[in-house]
Amino acid sequence: MRTIILLISVVVLISCNSSQKKQEEQVKKEPVKVENKLDLEVYDFNGFEKFLNKKDGKIYVINFWATWCAPCVKELPYFEKLKELYKDKGVEILLVSLDFPNQYDSKLKPFIIDKKITSKVIALDDVDMNTWIPKVNENWSGALPATIIYKNDESKFFEQSFTYEILENEVKQFLK
């Protein structure tokens, strides 16, 4: 049994290595890839926590998403629209990507560029999810997408997908 596992891991290791090499070769061939120009801020939870605790009277809409999460991708345009229509009313959007770190360059950055996303996108990379998920919200099971809307000490959490109308309506509650 052990030998089999060992064999499998060796095979996996070798295949990982070769694919990594392939990627490196590709990068070398095209050194001026557009996506590499995009700066992505990456945080662990300690670094990220400040975004959940701003008390400057603005309304913060924080959406947790990933490029591999289809319902997340579907609702991104609603956050973009919200940003456009409410930028003069003190509403700030923050898109927090939970993409895998080894796909920041290959998937996340090209996605941000292709979709012309204008909202601020940051990446959260912290494997100790059982520690930080409840700190975002006690009721969050960890499913994506998830969204927090907050203003000073008032906050509402959503483990769900939005339509634009529902999202706008929730933000309006904070504008009252």
Added chain:
Amino acid sequence: MKTIKILSLLTLVVVISAFTINKSNLTTGYSVGDVAEDFSLMNVDGNMVSLSDYKDAKGFIVTFTCNTCPYAVGYEDRIIALNNKYASKGYPVIAIMPNNTDVKPGDDLAAMKQRALDKGFTFPYLIDKEQKVYPKYGATKTPHIFVIQKTKKGNVVKYIGAIDDNYKDANAVKVKYTENAVDALLAGKEVPVKETRAIGCSIKK
């Protein structure tokens, strides 16, 4: 004046408790300690599978997973390892694919069959075709684990959550939550950590 104060206080209590009740209603599905209902779901081999089929099992590692979620795929080898380690000890893995396959065609029965074949799944991979089982459990995402112990009361939920604390790298795991839960049950001890959270793909309705 006093009566008004008392009345308003009472109202406040009623209102607060109403909210509390509402809140707990929102989190549907099993909590640790609840008895889980049995089910009858189709396996990738075409047979129907129920927990009651496993006469000799001491319990189950019920795992909601799918083909299309990168987190679930990232954990596949660890799910296979769980079954290899614990099936013979009386805790087999029962994998259930909860997604609506109209939304995720990559999770339909044919694709599940292929995946089970490619990966050499050593456990049943069932489809929750009518999507009636996962809401009973309160599964919200893939992967989502429910460790269940057979007792005189029935199948009691003993652990809900993640497999371990590092989705990225199986070799960098510090705490194996699911293994610790099953080990504790096998040793007749209390499960040390009964609930954990992890990021996953929402179950597609």
